Amino acid sequence: MSKFDLEARPIYHQREDAIRSHVLICFVALLIEKYLELNTKMSLRNIRLLVWNITESHIRDMVTKETFKFISPTSEIMNSPLNPLIKKWDLLPH
Numbered sequence: 001m002s003k004f005d006l007e008a009r010p011i012y013h014q015r016e017d018a019i020r021s022h023v024l025i026c027f028v029a030l031l032i033e034k035y036l037e038l039n040t041k042m043s044l045r046n047i048r049l050l051v052w053n054i055t056e057s058h059i060r061d062m063v064t065k066e067t068f069k070f071i072s073p074t075s076e077i078m079n080s081p082l083n084p085l086i087k088k089w090d091l092l093p094h
Contacts, residue, residue, distance in 0.1 A: 040081035050077045 053074040
């Protein structure tokens with residue numbers, strides 16, 4: 001893991017609360033990535049490539065004003081070591 005992977009620098013924020021928030025978000029992302037890496041035994045690069053293939057569509061019914069969300073998992077992600085975590089956290093409809 002490097003600063004390039006974390007993408008925490010450079011920070012272009014002016015206010016202290018914005019800077020702290022940015023660093024917090026980057027740190028939480030690092031924790032999540034490390035958790036996924038340790039639990040799936042996959043590299044962060046492979047995890048990112050799999051996750052970037054997830055698409056989501058929102059369709060709004062003009063009569064009822066209800067919005068329906070459709071998530072399209074790829075077969076690669078469902079056949080990867082991420083699958084148990086996806087099912088455990090109920091991230092995608094199966």
